Amino acid sequence: MKANSALSSNKKETWGGGGVKPFGSSYGKMMMWFFIVSDALTFSGFLAAYGLTRFKFIDSWPIADEVFTHVPFVHGDYPMIYVAIMTFILIVSSVTMVLAVDAGHKMQKNKVAWYMFATIIFGIIFVGSQAWEWNTFINGSYGAVKTSEGKVLQFVNADGKQIALADFVTNKRTDRREQHTRKNGLWFVEEGTIPTYSVDQIITAYNTHPEIQVRTELITDKKQKTILSREKGALELAKTKLVVEGANLEVNEYGNTIFANLFFFITGFHGFHVFSGILINIIIFFNVVVGTYEKKGHYEMVEKVGLYWHFVDLVWVFVFTFFYLV
Amino acid sequence: MSHAHESNTKKIWIVLTILSVITGVEVWLGIIKPDFLHLSNFLGTSWLNWIFIILTLVKAYFIAWSFMHLEGEKKWFRRAIVWTAIFLICVLVSLLLTEAGYIYDTLGPLVKW
Numbered sequence: 001m002k003a004n005s006a007l008s009s010n011k012k013e014t015w016g017g018g019g020v021k022p023f024g025s026s027y028g029k030m031m032m033w034f035f036i037v038s039d040a041l042t043f044s045g046f047l048a049a050y051g052l053t054r055f056k057f058i059d060s061w062p063i064a065d066e067v068f069t070h071v072p073f074v075h076g077d078y079p080m081i082y083v084a085i086m087t088f089i090l091i092v093s094s095v096t097m098v099l100a101v102d103a104g105h106k107m108q109k110n111k112v113a114w115y116m117f118a119t120i121i122f123g124i125i126f127v128g129s130q131a132w133e134w135n136t137f138i139n140g141s142y143g144a145v146k147t148s149e150g151k152v153l154q155f156v157n158a159d160g161k162q163i164a165l166a167d168f169v170t171n172k173r174t175d176r177r178e179q180h181t182r183k184n185g186l187w188f189v190e191e192g193t194i195p196t197y198s199v200d201q202i203i204t205a206y207n208t209h210p211e212i213q214v215r216t217e218l219i220t221d222k223k224q225k226t227i228l229s230r231e232k233g234a235l236e237l238a239k240t241k242l243v244v245e246g247a248n249l250e251v252n253e254y255g256n257t258i259f260a261n262l263f264f265f266i267t268g269f270h271g272f273h274v275f276s277g278i279l280i281n282i283i284i285f286f287n288v289v290v291g292t293y294e295k296k297g298h299y300e301m302v303e304k305v306g307l308y309w310h311f312v313d314l315v316w317v318f319v320f321t322f323f324y325l326v
Numbered sequence: 327m328s329h330a331h332e333s334n335t336k337k338i339w340i341v342l343t344i345l346s347v348i349t350g351v352e353v354w355l356g357i358i359k360p361d362f363l364h365l366s367n368f369l370g371t372s373w374l375n376w377i378f379i380i381l382t383l384v385k386a387y388f389i390a391w392s393f394m395h396l397e398g399e400k401k402w403f404r405r406a407i408v409w410t411a412i413f414l415i416c417v418l419v420s421l422l423l424t425e426a427g428y429i430y431d432t433l434g435p436l437v438k439w
Contacts, residue, residue: 022403023399023400023402023403023406024399024400024403025399025400025403030403033403033407034407036407037407037410037411040411040415041411041414041415041418044414044415044418044419045418048415048418048419048422048423049422051419051422051423051426052422052423052425052426052429053426054426055423055426055427055429055430056426056429056430056433057430058430058434059430059434060437065356065357079356079357080353080356080357081353084349084350084352084353087349088346088349091342091345091346091349092342094389094393095338095339095341095342095393097393098334098338098392098393099335099338101395102334102335102338149438216439218439221365222365223364223365226439303395306393306394307394310389310390310393310394311394313389313393314386314389314390314394317382317385317386317389318382318386320382321352321378321379321381321382324356325352325356325375325378326371326375326378326379
């Protein structure tokens with residue numbers, strides 16, 4: 001009666017569940033599934049927190065189409081296109097993974113190795129894309145100002161299209177502010193990067209360009225950001241205390257601070273999952289190549305890492321929807 | 327394993343096509359944003375958002391059932407995974423979103439635009 005006794009720990013098969021197979025599933029596979037369930041709950045916690053924050057600021061949340069508009073090597077506004085490509089890359093990597101598992105069932109070692117290799121490559125491309133996305137997000141593309149009330153003001157041209165500070169601030173900087181470095185000041189004091197333009201400079205430029213208008217975060221009935229009249233814009237601009245270029249954890253040019261924080265947190269956590277997935281895939285890839293599973297007689301390990309990899313894809317499907325589409 | 331030697335290659339390509347088409351439709355809708363869907367309201371959000379959410383769940387179904395091979399697992403193993411996750415996520419999301427609505431109703435009027 002083995003059922004009532006603890007499994008002896010010096011037996012090799014303990015790690016395989018001692019030969020017991022509840023639900024006809026191997027110990028490793030079952031535990032991978034239970035890990036995935038718990039990890040899914042972690043991610044839903046994050047996404048639900050995103051939902052909570054968004055509904056809390058439902059009338060002023062940044063519009064994703066206006067934030068994520070860039071495609072590498074291409075100029076112009078292409079909302080969503082690049083994330084769609086990233087999504088597609090991840091789905092394709094899922095397919096190569098499932099093909100590797102399929103080849104594993106047929107004990108085709110070389111095929112498994114090649115499909116694993118393809119999966120790793122697509123994974124690396126995805127992480128690289130995410131890094132590019134982060135870089136673009138952090139550097140920003142337009143620049144904005146922040147008022148003493150904590151509101152972010154952006155600038156639009158006569159067509160109502162957002163324009164960059166560099167597009168209309170052409171007057172000289174008058175406050176003689178210079179970036180403090182160790183060379184030109186106190187060597188033991190450091191300063192973060194100062195904005196390209198000063199507040200006064202932007203207000204002067206606004207006054208000399210009658211076609212420029214100020215846009216606030218408030219969302220209208222038409223689900224667009226509110227554009228203020230010239231006079232109202234000037235009143236709001238008078239409260240400006242900070243020039244914002246790009247994004248960090250304290251302030252960002254897109255709107256609510258917590259929008260950028262959630263972006264970094266959720267896509268970062270997902271990106272970390274992809275990164276560890278790639279590492280695990282590489283380990284398994286080498287195991288396949290040296291014939292570990294050929295000797296074992298089955299490729300179940302490929303199936304288990306496959307589960308993890310598909311889960312990463314599954315999470316991205318939700319991140320894509322809730323961060324970029326909804 | 328019963329499915330040890332059958333090849334699923336053809337099915338895999340079909341699922342890839344389905345997932346790509348759904349993603350394509352989502353992106354296309356996300357770009358054109360037809361007003362009658364985008365500016366509508368149903369149960370707290372627009373019809374467009376509901377379409378996105380439903381399409382996402384369809385994609386999730388295909389990934390879990392086909393790629394992660396849930397369809398081949400024993401019925402109660404599958405249920406232990408899917409029901410647990412769905413139930414807990416539903417609880418979490420309903421609690422947080424209800425709370426979020428309350429926070430907005432309370433704090434929203436305090437913000438001057």
